[in-house]
């Protein structure tokens with residue numbers, strides 16, 4: 001069975017790029033981490049332009065959701081129904097992990113060809129300067145890594161794993177619903193999803209949980225937390241711990257800061273959603289910065305299709321005037337393509353025949 005955990009086997013990350021900076025022992029931004037942030041796309045005043053805010057309890061929010069998918073590829077949402085203590089607990093455990101001594105965190109270092117463990121985001125490969133961040137990715141109950149992170153502390157291991165398991169359980173139920181709602185806003189239902197009734201079944205969808213840390217930075221205007229990227233997922237649900245730093249790119253406008261709203265979650269629509277929706281839903285380019293006063297953490301849940309299921313534009317969106325824009329691909333295959341070609345990966349999947357017939 002093909003699995004996304006094998007996605008990096010063909011193209012492993014360079015070992016030296018996986019190791020984050022020893023943030024405990026730096027008092028300045030070293031040359032290796034010093035970025036010149038381009039002003040070609042300016043950062044806009046969030047008072048003049050902001051990400052749509054969707055109230056999930058509002059039955060009339062369908063057109064707002066559709067607009068958010070088509071125009072932005074992202075939105076914030078309130079009244080999602082997930083109890084706040086789930087976020088408090090995941091944030092406590094996330095901070096506990098990242099405030100461990102460097103050597104202890106390195107004991108759970110991700111291997112070059114793997115998805116899970118401690119280290120720098122995979123996209124580091126595509127940027128010449130190093131990013132001001134560290135991350136920990138997990139799938140399921142991460143006891144193997146927890147025993148390395150907290151040796152001889154079984155209570156701490158269990159507390160960490162339990163909080164992560166609980167969070168993933170909440171997110172799994174929630175993202176399945178949210179995916180249905182977003183399809184609804186595009187005039188579709190879950191029954192229109194070809195893998196929903198497949199042998200693997202919808203419940204076998206895959207997800208990766210990513211804990212992100214942006215330690216306090218002495219000079220944030222010359223450092224990049226996480227560099228511009230799109231997510232490969234169908235949907236990413238992001239908890240940003242009430243701390244500013246996230247920005248999304250709006251064409252012709254610039255980088256729009258995503259101002260944290262108490263209790264709200266951010267939804268990013270990813271590359272696979274762009275493909276499934278035959279290009280209707282935008283895959284949002286985003287980045288995040290550290291700041292000089294608070295240690296920013298965020299928790300991203302990457303919701304994707306079942307392992308091995310081929311993703312292709314949904315049949316209901318295809319007709320003579322709207323040929324399929326993309327060739328079928330599994331999440332694993334797409335991650336492999338992205339590992340090699342990064343932001344050009346989507347273009348490589350474009351169905352050239354469709355482009356010709358629509359010219």
Ligand SMILES: C=C1C[C@]23C[C@@]1(O)CC[C@H]2[C@@]12CCC[C@@](C)(C(=O)O1)[C@H]2[C@@H]3C(=O)O
Pocket residue numbers: 004007115121122123124135137208210229230231232233302335338
């Ligand atoms: C399933 C995945 C999404 C992700 C790549 C990964 O294999 C596991 C880590 C994820 C992450 C987290 C930080 C940002 C990101 C772009 C990256 O480099 O690794 C995302 C990946 C993604 O959406 O492509």
Ligand SMILES: O=C(O)CCC(=O)C(=O)O
Pocket residue numbers: 210212226231238240245246286287288297298300
């Ligand atoms: O920390 C953030 O706000 C963004 C994180 C992110 O983009 C990701 O994990 O893919």
Ligand SMILES: [Fe+2]
Pocket residue numbers: 229230231268286
């Ligand atoms: Fe992201």
